Amino acid sequence: MSRRVAIIGTSAIPIGRHQTNDSSHIQTLENEIMTRLVSEAVLDAGIDKKDIQSLIFTLPRPYTRQKYLHTFLIGQLRLSCRGSVMEVMGNGMTAALAFDKACDEILLGRANVALALGINMESAVSASEHMMSSMRTTGDVDFHTSAGFTPIAWYAMDAMRYMYEYGATREQLGCVAVKNRFHASLNPLAQYRKTITLDDVVRQRPIVEPLGLFDVPPRGDGAACLVLASEDVARGLGRPYAVVRGRGFYHDGTHQISDIPNDMIAFEAAREAAFTAYKDAGVIAANIDLAELYAPCTIVEILVSEAIGFFSRGTGALAALNGETRLGGRIPISTSGGLTSRGHPAYVTSLYNYIELADQLRGRAGERQVKNARLGLATGELGNYNAALIHILEAMR
């Protein structure tokens, strides 16, 4: 296929607490946030309403009162379309899939301009109640949930294993949180922007051992909209854009855990999807200038950085400690602040990751700009990286 997809416009709300309690006199309405974001993103892109022929939404959380929010919003926007209008769901991969399916609409020729967008509101629901739902999303609801597993418990077991196999320390993991908080301090969309020290990280209360509060993602609300277009459209606008140069997907055929013992922390799906994406883009890992990884916990960022070939096995933690993944380092990771500090409104998290790459590749990331950023990589995943979806974006200026 000769068509290529470009990101030409973005908009998002700062991640944080937006959801209102049912008892509040004035309520925050998801549709009001979304219609504003669509108009802002379209303005940023410099296209017309009538150019949009497909909209791929992320599924809202069950707490969103308006059902079928996607088609409700089409009505709010009076937007007639000939491509597709749909909500997608893929657990943690939801937003990466929304982006991917919006790309497909353009690649298939169903649309010249498509939106990938969504909203995730959950902060008014307590963590212990929210976990009643999220505990059923990972593993087997009868054989694992009955034992009390939670989503991040699996990542914690990755951390234990990594520390055991490679002698990595609590501090080495924690330095990822410190680095990400520093990046977040420079990002107006980030949820937590006050810098922290390594001592702050290791002194936090344990959540899932060995991970403490700052090693795991905060809960928050977010909403974002990306405008995608065929490269022909993008070129005609005469502004910088980011083009999708490569794509890779892999599901390892297991859900959370393989009953045939494997190397659980090799993240085979990330490795395979990255291999496909590099090949598709005609580049190698060393060519990548920055990466926005779907890494809910500090350990996950380290393991993915190894799986996708930035560092050899067992050296990712030390590389992070040595500042190689910090702004100004060899390969800056999570310049947005990552899931631990930029924030993690799970069903839209990857939209924020693409926005960060688009900002960097369009040269408008301000104080956190990676100099001469040309190639950026984003990952999406589900389970314990049982599946990965990877995109490589390139700056076109």
Added chain:
Amino acid sequence: MSHAPYLGTILPRISREGKRAYPPRLSQFTEHFWNGLSQGYWQTSCCHRCELLTFPPKPICPHCWSTEVYWKALSPRGKLYSWTRIHAAPAVFADEAPYAVGVVDLDCGIRLACRLLDQPDENLSIDMIMEIVVLQFEDGPLFAAQIMTKP
């Protein structure tokens, strides 16, 4: 699906007060596993065609998709591959927190994830030899692993 005679060892059973916090559902197929577990039987499905075990038990072999599967005893012993202690728990498990869970590689080549029992005099660590036990609650059983105490 044949209910072949059980040839494994009987698991140690530990009585627990109250009901399971989030009990598993039974199907016509998995009922045999859970009923057997409450009697100390430790078993899973095995494929007649490819002879591979799978856990949790499934009515169709995930490897070759054969529907010809039978019950086979599992090894009650294995090694701890990894573990964690959950401090922030879902509402129904809040009373039990903090509690340990882990991944155990059984001697028969099956990996599983389950609750781990804390023992007062020994700390959990990777590669420890573990044994599977039955936690017998008032409403039914769960399986868990504990540090192997005797040779």
